[in-house]
Amino acid sequence: MSIIISFMLLVCLISCTTARDSSREALQVTIGIGNGNLSKGCNDKHHNLPFKLNCKLPTTPLANEVLKFADQRLALVHPIIQKFKSLITSDPLGITQTWVGSDICSYKGFYCDNPPDNKSAIAVASIDFNGFQLSAPSLDGFLDQLPDIALFHANSNNFSGSLSPNIAKLRYLYELDISNNRFSGPFPDAVLNMPGLTFLDIRFNFFTGSVPSQIFTQNLDALFINNNEFMIHLPDNIVNTHIFYLTLANNKFNGPLPRTIFKAFSSLAEVLLLNDQLTGCIPYEIGLLKEAVVFDAGNNQLTGHLPFSLACMENLEQLNFAGNLLFGAVPEVVCELGKLMNLSLSENYFIHVGPMCRILIERGVLDVRNNCIPDLPFQRSVEECANFFAHPRFCPRMWSYNYIPCYHFPSSSSIPEMAPSP
Numbered sequence: 001m002s003i004i005i006s007f008m009l010l011v012c013l014i015s016c017t018t019a020r021d022s023s024r025e026a027l028q029v030t031i032g033i034g035n036g037n038l039s040k041g042c043n044d045k046h047h048n049l050p051f052k053l054n055c056k057l058p059t060t061p062l063a064n065e066v067l068k069f070a071d072q073r074l075a076l077v078h079p080i081i082q083k084f085k086s087l088i089t090s091d092p093l094g095i096t097q098t099w100v101g102s103d104i105c106s107y108k109g110f111y112c113d114n115p116p117d118n119k120s121a122i123a124v125a126s127i128d129f130n131g132f133q134l135s136a137p138s139l140d141g142f143l144d145q146l147p148d149i150a151l152f153h154a155n156s157n158n159f160s161g162s163l164s165p166n167i168a169k170l171r172y173l174y175e176l177d178i179s180n181n182r183f184s185g186p187f188p189d190a191v192l193n194m195p196g197l198t199f200l201d202i203r204f205n206f207f208t209g210s211v212p213s214q215i216f217t218q219n220l221d222a223l224f225i226n227n228n229e230f231m232i233h234l235p236d237n238i239v240n241t242h243i244f245y246l247t248l249a250n251n252k253f254n255g256p257l258p259r260t261i262f263k264a265f266s267s268l269a270e271v272l273l274l275n276d277q278l279t280g281c282i283p284y285e286i287g288l289l290k291e292a293v294v295f296d297a298g299n300n301q302l303t304g305h306l307p308f309s310l311a312c313m314e315n316l317e318q319l320n321f322a323g324n325l326l327f328g329a330v331p332e333v334v335c336e337l338g339k340l341m342n343l344s345l346s347e348n349y350f351i352h353v354g355p356m357c358r359i360l361i362e363r364g365v366l367d368v369r370n371n372c373i374p375d376l377p378f379q380r381s382v383e384e385c386a387n388f389f390a391h392p393r394f395c396p397r398m399w400s401y402n403y404i405p406c407y408h409f410p411s412s413s414s415i416p417e418m419a420p421s422p
């Protein structure tokens with residue numbers, strides 16, 4: 001109880017003192033605690049009402065302590081930080097023991113800098129709590145109350161709650177990483193109103209509900225939302241996106257891969273769609289992901305043939321379609337991709353691999369175990385394969401499976417939007 005009282009007192013003192021000193025242009029903000037007549041500032045006519053009650057509490061343990069802040073902006077966030085500290089329920093590494101006194105810039109995890117709007121001021125510009133293992137029921141009232149914050153990294157802690165809509169007020173925030181925590185609730189729509197945000201990492205949490213499609217066209221370089229409980233419907237009306245890294249894996253997708261997204265995501269380096277519920281056939285437009293280094297769509301229910309257009313993904317190093325319902329022949333042009341280091345097609349129903357692909361099998365690059373390839377070891381049983389092929393399986397636009405869009409323009413980087421007619 002005495003801690004709470006002291007804390008409330010502190011809030012009062014800072015608030016009161018700030019109000020009293022607001023006319024003074026002081027670089028050094030000095031806040032006295034328990035040094036004289038408390039009620040003086042608190043009874044000021046212009047004083048904020050909510051703190052008035054607390055002002056009448058008696059001083060005790062903090063007597064004679066004086067907090068001097070290097071900048072008014074630090075004085076303002078001090079009570080915010082101390083309040084957050086009081087909400088932390090577990091701190092096995094003893095991080096918050098360093099969160100004492102007025103030198104906020106030396107608190108573990110806090111970094112100061114000159115804010116963009118005043119190069120002579122000092123403010124908390126960046127927070128890096130990565131791996132601190134702190135537990136707190138919420139970041140509300142903390143993150144959203146740090147007006148000068150530009151980077152907030154708090155991965156691998158035990159923070160929960162949902163993200164406050166008030167984070168939209170954080171005009172300088174451009175990197176937000178709260179991955180690997182216990183956040184829940186809906187997608188933080190507030191980020192849609194943060195045009196300066198370029199990096200959003202909320203993967204490995206318990207967020208639910210839908211993901212607003214506007215997020216894909218926002219000015220983000222990286223969007224990591226994998227390993228949540230989102231129900232993702234990939235919209236088929238995305239025309240352009242700046243996103244360079246996108247991970248959607250381990251959520252709940254519904255439906256097929258829309259044909260249009262591949263053109264929109266043509267600058268993506270990594271596409272992770274594994275362990276989702278993708279169904280349907282793979283559109284040839286996948287070959288438009290010409291910058292992709294990693295494409296992972298393992299453990300879905302994708303069916304049909306592998307499109308030859310994969311041959312256009314010249315930077316591919318890792319391609320994973322293991323654990324799907326793909327069949328037909330593994331296209332030789334895919335096995336000819338020069339940078340491939342891992343082509344994982346196990347647990348499908350392929351029936352044929354040609355000589356180029358067999359070289360990759362020998363080199364340990366291509367894995368086709370548990371398919372239906374008659375002359376290779378470690379295949380499915382004849383019965384299992386027969387059962388699979390007993391059902392007719394069709395994909396639309398069958399002609400497009402042999403279509404290799406980039407081959408028509410060998411000396412140009414442009415790729416036609418439309419394939420020729422069959």
Ligand SMILES: *[C@@H]1O[C@H](CO)[C@@H](O)[C@H](O)[C@H]1NC(C)=O
Binds near residue numbers: 036040
């Ligand atoms: C404290 O302030 C009150 C009212 O503002 C005043 O009556 C009292 O004399 C002051 N006490 C001291 C010790 O300054």
Ligand SMILES: *[C@@H]1O[C@H](CO)[C@@H](O)[C@H](O)[C@H]1NC(C)=O
Binds near residue numbers: 071072119120
């Ligand atoms: C900039 O910050 C300094 C230090 O806090 C302060 O003294 C000065 O008044 C500020 N300037 C403006 C224009 O706000």
Ligand SMILES: *[C@@H]1O[C@H](CO)[C@@H](O)[C@H](O)[C@H]1NC(C)=O
Binds near residue numbers: 158160
């Ligand atoms: C994380 O927080 C939850 C409650 O949100 C708690 O039950 C759990 O014990 C915490 N885990 C650790 C490692 O602190």
Ligand SMILES: *[C@@H]1O[C@H](CO)[C@@H](O)[C@H](O)[C@H]1NC(C)=O
Binds near residue numbers: 342
């Ligand atoms: C190749 O990729 C698959 C799927 O991501 C993975 O399970 C496997 O371990 C990788 N193989 C090698 C040799 O890295």
